[in-house]
Amino acid sequence: MGLELPKRARTVALGVVTGSALLVLSGCSADDRAQIKRLAMPIPSSKEAHSMYDLWRWSWLAAMVTGVIVWGLIAYVVIKYRRKSESEIPVQTRYNLPIEIFYTVAPVMMVIVFFFFTVQAQDHVLHAPKDLTAANAQADLNVTVVGQQWSWTFNYAKGSDALGGDVLWESGTTAHAPTLWLVKDRSVSFDLFSPDVIHSFWVPAFLFKMDVVPGRQAQNHFTLTPDRYGTFEGRCAELCGVYHSRMLFNVKVTTQAEFDAHMAKLKNEGNVGMNLGGSQVTTVDGLDTSNGGQQ
Ligand SMILES: [Cu+2]
Numbered sequence: 704m705g706l707e708l709p710k711r712a713r714t715v716a717l718g719v720v721t722g723s724a725l726l727v728l729s730g731c732s733a734d735d736r737a738q739i740k741r742l743a744m745p746i747p748s749s750k751e752a753h754s755m756y757d758l759w760r761w762s763w764l765a766a767m768v769t770g771v772i773v774w775g776l777i778a779y780v781v782i783k784y785r786r787k788s789e790s791e792i793p794v795q796t797r798y799n800l801p802i803e804i805f806y807t808v809a810p811v812m813m814v815i816v817f818f819f820f821t822v823q824a825q826d827h828v829l830h831a832p833k834d835l836t837a838a839n840a841q842a843d844l845n846v847t848v849v850g851q852q853w854s855w856t857f858n859y860a861k862g863s864d865a866l867g868g869d870v871l872w873e874s875g876t877t878a879h880a881p882t883l884w885l886v887k888d889r890s891v892s893f894d895l896f897s898p899d900v901i902h903s904f905w906v907p908a909f910l911f912k913m914d915v916v917p918g919r920q921a922q923n924h925f926t927l928t929p930d931r932y933g934t935f936e937g938r939c940a941e942l943c944g945v946y947h948s949r950m951l952f953n954v955k956v957t958t959q960a961e962f963d964a965h966m967a968k969l970k971n972e973g974n975v976g977m978n979l980g981g982s983q984v985t986t987v988d989g990l991d992t993s994n995g996g997q998q
Contacts, residue, residue: 741756742759742760742763744756744759744910745907745908745910746908746931747908747909747910748908748909748929748930748931748933748935748956749908749909749910749911749927749928749929749930750927750928750930751827751828751830751909751911751927751928752908752909752910752911752927754823754824754827754828755824755828755910755911756910757824758820758821758824759910761820762817762820765813765816765817769813828911828925828927829925830926831892831924831925831926835892835894835921835922835924838892838924838926839860839861839892839894841890841892841926842861842890842891842892842926843861843862843886843889843890843891844859844861844862844863844885844886844889844890844891844892845859845860845861845862845891845892845894846858846859846860846883846885846891846892846893846894847860847870847893847894847896847977847979848883848893848894848895848896848904848915849874849896849897849898849915849978849979849980850895850896850897850902850903850904850915850939850943850950850980851897851898851899851902851980852899852900852943852944852946853876853877853943853944853945853946853947853949853950854874854875854876854877854880854881854949854950854952855874855875855881855883855904855937855939855950855952856872856873856874856875856881856978856979856980857872857873857874857881857883857884858870858871858872858977858978859871859872859884859966859969860977862886862889862891862962863959863962863963863966864963865963865964865966865967865970866966866970867970869970869975869976870975870976870977871966871969871970871974871975872969872974872975872976872977872978873969873974874978874980875952877946877949877950880951880952880953881952881953882934882952882953882954882955883937883952883953883954883955884955884957884962884965884966885929885954885955885956885957885962886929886956886957886958886959886962887929887930887931887932887956887957887958888928888929888930889928889929889959890926890927890928891926891927891928891929892924892925892926893913893924893925893926893927894920894921894923894924895913895914895915895916895919895923895924896915896920896979896980897915897916897917897980898917898979898980899917899943900917900943900944901914901915901916901917901941901943902914902915902939902941902943902950903915903939903940903941904937904939904940905937905938905939905940906935906936906937906954907935907936907937907938908931908933908935908936908954909927909929909935909954911925911927912940913925914941915941929954929956931956932956932957932958933955933956934953934954934955934956935953935954935956936951936952936953936954937951937952937953937954938950938951938952939951
């Protein structure tokens with residue numbers, strides 16, 4: 704008769720499993736636990752991010768409910784219809800049309816439901832008018848983001864009196880990640896521009912990314928409103944070449960006064976005019992270039 708563990712062995716096994724689970728879980732910091740509760744998502748930090756976060760949580764819930772039902776049914780049939788004696792083989796069923804129709808229709812229905820809510824979240828996140836000029840006019844701040852091999856340039860065109868009608872820019876290098884400055888609760892229209900290859904503008908805290916595609920100026924654009932103060936990480940999410948991993952940046956969400964002061968500083972430094980990234984394209988700052996740029 705099968706694998707019957709003695710009672711004592713089962714107790715010991717249960718103790719080992721519980722003990723190691725407790726040890727593993729107690730190793731988690733408060734941050735880890737909060738992240739586990741969010742199902743590994745960063746804290747949503749823009750007004751638009753919340754609909755992505757909801758989609759994420761409800762999709763997990765739907766998947767878990769489906770999983771529990773399926774595992775339950777598997778366990779049920781394995782136990783109920785198992786072979787009960789050596790001489791008798793359980794009833795072998797083929798071709799059960801109602802069941803086959805059910806397991807074809809049910810997943811299709813689920814995909815339709817997921818699709819509906821995905822489109823709804825997408826419409827919410829991409830709510831800006833299709834036309835860039837209209838989107839820029841509606842938003843409080845306008846930023847042209849340039850993704851160039853191997854860093855980022857941010858051009859500020861609207862959102863502060865300190866601009867005085869000018870466009871101001873700041874740029875990074877592979878050694879110094881640039882910082883994109885934004886203002887809490889003020890909407891930003893981002894236009895994405897690339898002078899070389901396809902990059903992807905990704906700020907995990909905004910739960911959003913969009914490709915930066917050469918030749919698609921004024922087409923890949925979106926608007927969002929940061930709703931938390933803080934400094935967030937950003938990166939390129941499209942493998943764009945050797946130093947792709949160096950394409951890091953920060954996003955600082957701050958007050959209007961601090962933003963104005965920063966714009967005034969950029970103006971003082973002479974960073975005036977639209978910078979579409981050409982100057983940084985071949986710079987591999989911070990790397991030893993004597994051996995061909997290898998680290
Ligand atoms: Cu890139």
